[in-house]
Amino acid sequence: MSNAALQPRLSAGRIAIYATLLLACAVYLIPLIVMLLTSFKTPDDIRTGNLLTLPESFTVIGWVKAWAAVNGYFWNSVKIVVPAVLISTLLGALNGYVLSMWRFRGSQLFFGLLLFGCFLPFQVILLPASFTLGKLGLANTTTGLVLVHVVYGLAFTTLFFRNFYVSVPEALVRAARLDGAGFFTIFGRILLPMSVPIIMVCLIWQFTQIWNDFLFGVVFASGDTQPVTVALNNLVNTSTGAKQYNVDMAAAMIAGLPTLVVYVLAGKYFLRGLTSGAVKG
């Protein structure tokens, strides 16, 4: 085959492909651009100009006001997300380890029922969860919200780790048992160090789910313990005074930024982890 045949040609088909791709890019990026532009404009500028014009006078006043409004709730979210993500990931790893390496009578059924949890809509568990939290004395507390997120997330994290560990040869565990390692030593010294890709998947998945959660936040937290998503909603929906779109946009960006950062930092592990085990090697 000649080299020329490998060179991409600018044919009509290729132009159509690029046009489609550019269009798709625009569809996804324009809202972000509008948000960014608007957040740096003054309220007057917003009223007079159109959505896509550059700010007449560049100002960060929107961001400053937004941060002042959601600051406390942002840290609430951090206080909810960090323990909830870590605990659900660790427990999921432990569950996956048991369900793949230490099968017991009925473990397949147990796993099947647990999978069911992945298909449960948020709304279904609202009443039972709030009942339980009330009984535990955890209603309207950060701890309570963490607990709900951990329980709801367990189905997913267990699924991730179980499917990852199923592809790990059982001989490893057998070898470690003969070497004298116990249940937790095998888990901590041998399996966990191998699990970096799937841990990353779990962290990203759980972080995104819990950070972006609105429903649990609005139902199980109130006042000062609310997460940033609920605070953003409250801010945007206030009916008093003129609409400060620049503040709304900046606050929305602040609320969305952490998940973006997590994707950028750990994104390459995400794909690697999701496809691990798909191809042997």
Place this chain on the structure above:
Amino acid sequence: MASLELRNVNKRYGQGQADTLKNINLSIDSGEFLILVGPSGCGKSTLMNCIAGLENISGGEILVEDQPISGMSPKDRDIAMVFQSYALYPTMSVRDNIAFGLKMRKVPQARIDEEVERVAKLLQIEHLLHRKPSQLSGGQQQRVAMGRALARRPKIYLFDEPLSNLDAKLRVEMRTEIKLMHQRLKTTTVYVTHDQIEAMTLGDKVAVMKDGIIQQFATPQEIYNSPANLFVASFIGSPPMNFIPLRLQRQGARWVAVLDSGQDRYELPLSVEDGQSLEGREVILGIRPEQITAANEGGPALRAEVQVVEPTGPDTLVFVSLNEVKVCCRLAPDAAPRAGESLALQFDPDRVLLFDANTGERLSKAPEHIPAGQSGNIAQFAAR
């Protein structure tokens, strides 16, 4: 090092299921090399896992140094195992892999370093100690896996098909090395394989298994020369033993087997014990390829048409048809005829074996061929 004994070991998975292992009785002395060989699914790996304690036995007793160990957990049994997949810990360096078992047993660090050095030197992997398993070739991984077992100096070593993941050349090299290692260290070893050549070359004792039953437990030579039944005879030896079903005929005081090649007939005299009533009984004549050779000038011979010739180098395999059964003969390479030619064959009547056509059991030959008490577990086979 320690002796190992298995008494009536049974293994069954769940109620109502067939036994995976049936009344296994084996014993080896300290320092002996035991081979468990059989086709896949015969229970040999299960038996090994039972010895290691990775699976519980359903009945019987396993003894090491005459102490029962069946109730112990794997880590208390002081047994090391080399796995088919090597099972090296992928996130640890070679050094940590070898040291892991010692660390788990709280051996002081100085001793651990000493042992790792000793083992690395023994296996010539000193230059690999800092590497991860994924940076090693198959043969090197194999060495590390053995090193991990050796470092702990356990009572018994278990090898689960350790060579089956290596390419043919490396397999032969490692086989010799394992044998050399065993000769030097005199470790009590149980070695599982489906490869009959490994079984023959490595073992002091060989247990041939099928369907969870030990078909024969004896030395490699005994198993080769006096297989207990048709299965053992066909499983050990390559190319396999020829089996010719026929009826024996009486000729005065002796029995003869009549072989018919289509162009010639030959009466093969047999050294069968006299008292047996073989008249008209259907038997299977077993004869190994090397026991059929090109006939000497003037001696008794059977002429047969050569159907296929397979030169292997050291000798040439020739296939002829006897009693309408394809029979393999092993000839010296210079005696090799061409396909279609007629060839004069001679047989080694003293080494021909007879098997019962119904049970598959070997019919006992003249007493001097079977040393007393070493006929293996024929009784076990018969009890099936």
